[in-house]
Amino acid sequence: MRHETFSAERTREIVSAHLALEGPLMPILHAVRDAFGFVPEAAVPVIAEELNLSRAEVHGVVTFYHDFNREPHGRHVVKLCRAEACQSMGVDDLVAHAERALGVEMGETSADGRVTLEPIFCLGLCACAPAAMVDGRIIGRLDKAAVDEIVAEVDR
Amino acid sequence: MSIKVFVPRDAAAVACGADAVALALQNAATEAGVEITLVRNGSRGMLWLEPLVEVEADGVRYGFGPVAPRHVADLVAAGLFTAPASVTGSLAIGVTEEHPFFAKQTRLTFARCGLTDPVSLSDYLAHDGYKGLEKALSLAPIDIVKEVTDSGLRGRGGAGFPTGIKWKTVHDAKGDQKYIVCNADEGDSGTFADRMIMEGDPFLLVEGMTIAGLAVGATRGYVYLRSEYPHAQIALNSAIRAAKSAGYLGQDIRGSGRAFELEVRMGAGAYVCGEETSLLESLEGKRGLVRAKPPLPAHVGLFGKPTIINNVLSLCAVPYILAEGAKAYADYGMGRSRGTMPVQIAGNVKYGGLFETAFGIPLGELVDDIGGGTFSGRPVKAVQVGGPLGAYLPRHQFDTPFDYEAFTKKDALIGHGGIVVFDDTADMAKMARFAFEFCAIESCGKCTPCRIGSTRGRETVEKIMAGIDVEKNIAVMTDLSNTMKFGSLCALGGFTPYPVMSAFTHFPEDFRRTRQLEAAE
Numbered sequence: 287m288r289h290e291t292f293s294a295e296r297t298r299e300i301v302s303a304h305l306a307l308e309g310p311l312m313p314i315l316h317a318v319r320d321a322f323g324f325v326p327e328a329a330v331p332v333i334a335e336e337l338n339l340s341r342a343e344v345h346g347v348v349t350f351y352h353d354f355n356r357e358p359h360g361r362h363v364v365k366l367c368r369a370e371a372c373q374s375m376g377v378d379d380l381v382a383h384a385e386r387a388l389g390v391e392m393g394e395t396s397a398d399g400r401v402t403l404e405p406i407f408c409l410g411l412c413a414c415a416p417a418a419m420v421d422g423r424i425i426g427r428l429d430k431a432a433v434d435e436i437v438a439e440v441d442r
Numbered sequence: 443m444s445i446k447v448f449v450p451r452d453a454a455a456v457a458c459g460a461d462a463v464a465l466a467l468q469n470a471a472t473e474a475g476v477e478i479t480l481v482r483n484g485s486r487g488m489l490w491l492e493p494l495v496e497v498e499a500d501g502v503r504y505g506f507g508p509v510a511p512r513h514v515a516d517l518v519a520a521g522l523f524t525a526p527a528s529v530t531g532s533l534a535i536g537v538t539e540e541h542p543f544f545a546k547q548t549r550l551t552f553a554r555c556g557l558t559d560p561v562s563l564s565d566y567l568a569h570d571g572y573k574g575l576e577k578a579l580s581l582a583p584i585d586i587v588k589e590v591t592d593s594g595l596r597g598r599g600g601a602g603f604p605t606g607i608k609w610k611t612v613h614d615a616k617g618d619q620k621y622i623v624c625n626a627d628e629g630d631s632g633t634f635a636d637r638m639i640m641e642g643d644p645f646l647l648v649e650g651m652t653i654a655g656l657a658v659g660a661t662r663g664y665v666y667l668r669s670e671y672p673h674a675q676i677a678l679n680s681a682i683r684a685a686k687s688a689g690y691l692g693q694d695i696r697g698s699g700r701a702f703e704l705e706v707r708m709g710a711g712a713y714v715c716g717e718e719t720s721l722l723e724s725l726e727g728k729r730g731l732v733r734a735k736p737p738l739p740a741h742v743g744l745f746g747k748p749t750i751i752n753n754v755l756s757l758c759a760v761p762y763i764l765a766e767g768a769k770a771y772a773d774y775g776m777g778r779s780r781g782t783m784p785v786q787i788a789g790n791v792k793y794g795g796l797f798e799t800a801f802g803i804p805l806g807e808l809v810d811d812i813g814g815g816t817f818s819g820r821p822v823k824a825v826q827v828g829g830p831l832g833a834y835l836p837r838h839q840f841d842t843p844f845d846y847e848a849f850t851k852k853d854a855l856i857g858h859g860g861i862v863v864f865d866d867t868a869d870m871a872k873m874a875r876f877a878f879e880f881c882a883i884e885s886c887g888k889c890t891p892c893r894i895g896s897t898r899g900r901e902t903v904e905k906i907m908a909g910i911d912v913e914k915n916i917a918v919m920t921d922l923s924n925t926m927k928f929g930s931l932c933a934l935g936g937f938t939p940y941p942v943m944s945a946f947t948h949f950p951e952d953f954r955r956t957r958q959l960e961a962a963e
Contacts, residue, residue, distance in 0.1 A: 308662075308745065311727030316669075316708055343728075350729040350886075351710035353669050369631030370826055371862045373876070374789035375817070407713060407880070409670050410634040412862065413489035413787065413794030414454050422672070426457035 289323035289358075296321065297329045301336040311337065311347055315354055325354045360395045360402040362440045364388070365419040366428075368405045371412035380416055380433055381405075387437040401440045444477045445523050448496035448503070450556065452485035452641050453673040454634070459510060460493035466511040467495065470518045478523060484642020486556035487796030488543050496538055497526040504529070505538035543793060543812065548774060550762045550782050551755060552798045555642035560677055563684045566645040572690065574761030578653045579698050586657035587613050590760060592768035594780030599625055599716075599753030600828065600857040600933070602779075602846040608750060611740035612658040615748035620660035622651050622702075623725065623744055623751040626667040626674070627709050627716040630829025632860030635784040636754035638796055640667075640674035643758075644681035648704060650757035652691065653764055654750055655702040663704045664744070666721050669711055678706050713830075713884035717932045718751045720886060731888045732932045753858070755784060776802035779845045787813045789825075789862035799844075806840030809863060820865040824948065826873075828857025830880050831937035833944035834870065853944065855937070870949035874919075875903040877941040881934060892935025895926045899942065909956025916946070916953060 290296060300317045304310040314333060319325050325348050334344045348354045366372075366381055385391055388401055395402040411417035414426030420436050449455070449464040464480060471478040486494060491507035495517075498504075504526040506517060513533060520529045535541055549555075558565040566572070578586050591606025612620060624647065628636040640647060651663045667675055682704050685691040693701045707725055709715050715724045719733035722744050743749020759781060763771045772780045779801035785808060788794050792814035809815070809825055816822055824834040833854035835842065842848055849856045864873075878899035887893045899922050905915045923939035930936040946953055 309725055309727040312707065312710065312724060316710065346729050347727065351712050353710035369880075370830060370873070370876070371632045371789040373873075374862055374864045374868065406670065406711075407884075408629055408631045408633075409453075409457075410628060410637040411454050411457050412632045412634055412789060412860070413791070414458055414492065415789060417457060419670075424453055424457040426454060 290321050292322050292326045292328060294328070294332045297332045298336060301333055311339075311344070315348060315351075319354055324358045325356055327356065357395070358399075360399050362401045362421055363404065364401060364436060364440065365404045365406040366392075367407065367409050367411070367415070367417045369408040369412075371408075372416040375415040377416035377428070380428060380430065383430055384433050384437070387433065388440065444479045446481060446498040447471075447478045447523070448481045448483045448498070449493060450485045450642075451482035451560070451673070451677075452492070452638060453671070454489050454638075455485055455492040455494070456673065458492045458508065462511045463493045463495065463509050463514065466514040470514050471523060474518060474523065476523045481559050483558065484555045484560050485638055485796075486538060486544060487552065487638065487798075488541065488793070489795040490793050491535065494538075497522055499526050502527075503538050505535040505541065506533045507535065509533060543795065543797070546812070547798050548782050548800050549798050550771065550774070551646070551758050551784055552639065552643070552796065553762075554646070555639055558643070560642050560644055561680045561684065563645065563681075563688055563690075566643075570765065571645055572649055572761075574764035575649050575652055575690070575696075577764045578656050579696060579700075583613060583657050583659060586653060586764065589763055589768045590657070593759075593763040593771040594775070594778070595756060595759055595763065595771065596779065596846065597753055598755035598759070598783070598858065600855065602856075605752060605756050608740055608752070609654065609657055611738070612660070612748045612750045615741055617748040619662065619745075619747045620658055621744040621747055621749040622654045622658075622660045622663035623722065623749055624651055624663065624665040624754055624757055625716065625718060625721055625751055626665050626671075626754050627721060628671075628754070628858065629668060629713040629716045630831075630858050630860055632788045632826065632862035633786050633829060633858045634788070635786050635796055635859065637671050637674050639754060639758050639784075640671070641677045644674075644677045645685065646758045646761060647678070647754060648681050648685050648691065650760040651704060652695065652702050653760050654752070654757060656695075656700060658748075658750060660750065661701045661703065663702060664725055665704070665706045666709060666715070666725055667706055668709045675706060675708065682706070712886075713880075714886045714932075714934050717934060720932070722749070722751065729886070731886045734931060755858075774800035776800075776843065776845050777847055779847070783844060783856070783859050785844065786860045787863070788860060790816045790818055790865050791863040792817050801845050802843045804840065805835065805842045805844060805861075806837075808844070808861060809840065813861075813863060816863060816865040818865045818867075820867065823864050823866040823868050824870065824945075825864065826862045826941060827860070828855040829860055830877060831855075831933055831940060832857050832860075833940040834864075834873065834948060835944070836948040853940065855940065870945040870952040871903060871907050871955070874942045874945040874953075875900055875907065877938050877945075878903060881938040885934060889929070889931040889935060891926045891929035892931070892938075895922055895930075895935065896938065898922060899926070899938070903942075906953050907956070912954060912956065919946070
């Protein structure tokens with residue numbers, strides 16, 4: 287997915303579009319993340335000022351939630367579900383396989399910015415386990431061959 | 443006449459290739475010169491058969507699954523569109539509703555799921571939709587509360603608190619603004635009923651929340667939806683738009699002069715936000731830190747106002763209760779667990795899916811008969827019921843009936859009704875380690891037993907697994923579990939001991955493996 291380059295101006299625009307909402311901070315952070323691909327450090331004081339909050343308060347919220355990544359992801363994001371239902375169907379072996387094939391460890395982005403591999407805890411596809419999410423697309427009944435297909439897709 | 447063909451839009455079906463199947467069917471129909479109407483319905487809940495294609499002939503629906511795009515040409519050649527009843531082969535399951543998995547259920551909440559086009563208001567109305575609201579609009583608010591109380595409905599999110607009492611408290615509370623909040627942060631592994639109903643029958647949740655609003659005088663509602671469920675977000679927003687433009691939501695509901703506005707808000711990947719007070723903090727735009735209770739959310743809830751916070755399934759049970767009466771619902775079930783529970787069978791299981799049934803069915807029947815045992819074909823070692831905070835139950839406890847109290851007696855919980863099956867290759871010490879690890883990752887950090895106990899717990903189980911001072915560390919693990927159980931602020935820290943200690947109690951040999959190895963040398 288293509289993302290915009292961060293600017294304070296664009297951040298202010300996003301904030302003002304959400305000001306009519308009750309409790310607007312979460313929707314704002316989602317929108318900022320969607321626009322820039324991550325929540326840049328520099329966005330925090332801008333949001334804080336616009337909402338009349340302290341920087342610490344906004345920083346606290348950003349860092350609490352797994353979704354608000356503070357560094358850009360790779361061009362592809364591969365999430366493998368590590369919750370119990372997927373474990374019961376052998377996702378641990380697939381994680382090891384994916385780490386080897388992608389050349390990146392769980393929770394990391396490859397040095398060339400090609401791919402980010404992340405754990406996720408439950409996609410609600412527990413009767414079609416193991417499950418994955420690749421660039422927002424969900425995949426069930428994952429096996430080694432399916433992981434290899436994902437790896438090939440990422441390498442293209 | 444155009445032939446109706448159904449391919450689910452449910453995320454589980456899509457994850458198994460439903461979109462490609464739908465495209466292949468459309469193309470095949472065009473090529474064959476057959477006019478079809480392709481409906482993207484919800485899932486019937488027989489998830490091992492997804493993508494489950496259905497074709498309607500003479501008002502009867504015939505099912506085929508699991509269908510892959512490569513099957514489509516052969517199925518069409520065999521008469522899929524023109525004579526679905528006569529198509530044979532391993533994919534043909536016959537009349538969908540006669541399938542034993544489906545026929546054995548009591549579908550009250552999921553009555554429409556899979557049957558209708560989820561985002562079509564006219565389809566919803568044609569299948570008894572909004573009958574509950576119609577009834578509610580003719581009742582005084584306190585009488586709506588009374589119906590819900592009399593139905594015996596208990597919170598389906600896990601705690602099992604009587605829904606009617608919660609509603610009565612908010613009804614009686616004074617406030618210039620009250621809120622209805624739906625907890626759709628279904629984070630438990632092995633559960634997907636909320637997701638399925640929001641994707642498969644989103645108007646039901648909208649209707650349930652609207653009735654709740656009328657009952658307690660709340661004019662605003664929020665669905666707090668986990669970000670892992672993008673398909674549910676699309677379905678809900680489209681239902682809300684349709685309801686609003688038809689006057690089922692807004693400032694004047696169906697000309698009654700009563701108002702109710704509804705909005706979907708997305709979570710951001712924090713499991714603890716499924717805890718109700720943490721969820722309210724998050725909705726307010728704060729860190730999802732658990733609040734100490736009292737005050738209860740019913741008195742001081744969202745933005746400090748009286749708030750009903752209910753699980754998706756609780757709110758989705760309400761339209762039936764209003765439409766058919768409290769007694770009709772309460773007639774199902776056992777003991778103090780009234781009505782039905784949409785049970786979710788998942789993990790290493792042959793026939794995984796959603797099975798709605800009256801309370802009281804024995805656990806073993808769900809695992810062995812309905813679920814058909816493990817997918818791997820190996821013996822069942824244990825099942826975890828109720829998500830990451832639920833206990834592991836071994837086979838000798840499979841006679842336990844699905845009932846809140848019966849599970850509590852076994853030091854277990856039914857939680858949100860998810861069952862995850864494990865075969866005999868599962869290492870229960872590893873599962874105990876995971877329970878602590880998950881708690882450590884997801885702890886909000888407010889209380890010490892959960893924040894620090896979870897990390898120390900993981901380290902302790904790791905020592906046990908490595909064979910270091912095994913008996914001493916088992917004592918530490920037990921003691922720590924006790925501290926977390928009684929000292930934590932909410933269920934995350936308080937219930938993590940359930941999977942840990944049940945794993946140890948029923949499978950102590952998995953924790954003493956290294957010593958057995960030494961003894962064998």
